[in-house]
Amino acid sequence: MSSYNTSLWKMNRSHCPAYFDRISCWPPTETGIRRIIPCPVNIFPTANPNVYASLLCKNESRWEEKSHYELCIGCTTIDPLDGNKTDLFLIPSSFLITRKYFMTCANGLSVIFLIIGIFILLGNSRLRQYSRNILHVNIFLVFLIRSITQLIAEIFMDKGYFTHNVFQRTDICNRTTIYFKHHLVDCKLFVVFINYISSSVVHWFVFCEALYLYRLLRAKASKDQIRWYIITGWLAPLCLTIITYTTRFLLKKDLHSCWFEPSIYDWILHGPNVVLQIVIN
Template identity: 25%
Template sequence: MIAPPSTTETLPEILQNISDTVSPLDKMLLERKEECWLMLNKTFVATSVSTTAPGLFCPGTFDGWSCWPETPAGSSAHAPCPEFITGFDPNRMAHKECLENGTWFRHPSSGQVWSNYTTCVNIDDLNWRQQVNRIYETGYSVSLVALLMSLGILFYFKSLRCARTTLHMNLFASFAINNALWLLWYRIVVNQPEVIVENGEGCKVLHVILHYFLLTNYAWMLCEGFYLHTLLVAAFISESRLVKWLYGLGWAMPLAPTIIYTSLRASNHDANDTKECWINESPYTIVLIVPVCASMVLNLIFLCNILRVLLLKLRAGPRVGSSRPSSTLLQALRATLLLVPLLGLHYLVTPFRPSENHPWEGIYEVTSAITASFQGLCVATLFCFCNGEVVAQIKRRWQHLMFRPRANSCTATTVSVRQIVRSNGGNGILMDEDNV
């Protein structure tokens, strides 16, 4: 029988010699290694003082993740899958083969002693998660293209510039940046397990910036509702001054909850909150959900009051000197009414998230993926592609490009001949335009 590895240092002494730069994962692995050594030493002492059973045994060992006890030749040892590895199911078991000659199985490719952790991954669940991620990536890509097209249209047609379209452009920009960051997150973090395990500062910074722009989406939707409300209820306010206030509301207001969320999560000593690029849900996510829900509630209050004022104006008509709301204002109101519940659907269903392995978990994940990733497309469609003014401008521009006079047209030829005749003092031979 081969004795397990031993050490003259205790766990406190080992940890005392570790630099502060060592990650929590490395410290946790050192603790597991120390526990494994203690267990194997106890087992070795117990078997040494008792009658040793005949036969070959593979020695107890620690492979860097799990502790494997002394195992008889020709059999397998089993250990729970490590819960700290992303994608592993801790309810499953890994195994390690002890060969007939009393040595651990070596991988044929590397020649190194190998533990089989392939059973720790639920392949069906992994494929399902990858399909959901593809829905997210597809939705964010389509939304990003639609938003960039909308921004291009509003930039191109200067005649569309006004306070309302300025708000639309900021809303489009917020959604476009957020969608681009989500695509970056899926490409360089979610699809790169080594980045998640390394848990560097870069991916955490990306996480924070991404959620800041997520909050700006809802802040600018609140700006849209507040602008419509102010336009109808306080009609005499300066629009330029109102837009300046809304710039602060849309871009500056989300900074406060983002800073609070980042500070709380970074200062938390719970490993689940600080590991794996903060990819897992945290109890502090409520700090981000509250302002989103608050903006939705405020928008609904604004829109209900807008509808009340509109009904009063439409009923009163011109008899009391009140101006009837314009068609563009009504169109913007309809778009906002449709978007408010649609954009908040993802957060409205968050408290009702099914538990893991629940029959409705798949439906919830797909619904969340569709509603979250295609929000930008909905914003661009309702505020730009279906906007009557935008459609009219595009039609005019198209007609101008398709039907403008060309140099070799009949009209141009007639004008040119007429100019030639006039330049000859009317003495030319082509005086009649019908002969041209």
């Protein structure tokens, strides 16, 4: 009798006991083994006969909390018995958090130092006399605005959307779907402004500054010419931005989204900048 109790005790330590989960009966299973059984036809009459339900016997001789009937109801999941299949690549959450902190700190420092640089150039009467410093102030200003918008995006946006416009739902297959509220005017306007500033950075740094230095070598630039540089630097990207997103709106492309995703219409905005970089270089 004692030998029987000993063998029973060893079996209990190395097996999960028989278990009923209110749908199926699971036989005793060795620890570390995922038991599979056919889908019960009385519960899932339309289930594919080639699929199965599964339940893992954990190392502490206890069944996992939830039986897996996803395949029985038509969900597509990675086969747990197929060793040749690899997990999908997912970016670790720790990396995303570190990136968020790094981008926030970097843009915050940029805002501080750019403000200091602008005050130095504008606060000194001698420095204000030089035309090139007026261009530098505008370049600092466009970089400052871009850093501020990126800072706002890092803090208040998630997956290209403001957090109050995003909500998630999990279906019976344990698949999480992200939904967006239809009222996305604020998000659209912010993304349009981000792209306008990004285009302005390239236009100012590559075109206006380079053209001014080139003309400075050929002939002395006057303050009247500086005025046209400033007008061109701010107005040209604005015109391209208006054309780009007016076209996107009139053609009813991605009206349900926030326009954060890349589109073929972005070439209207960024194409001239690419051409300018090639020509000037």
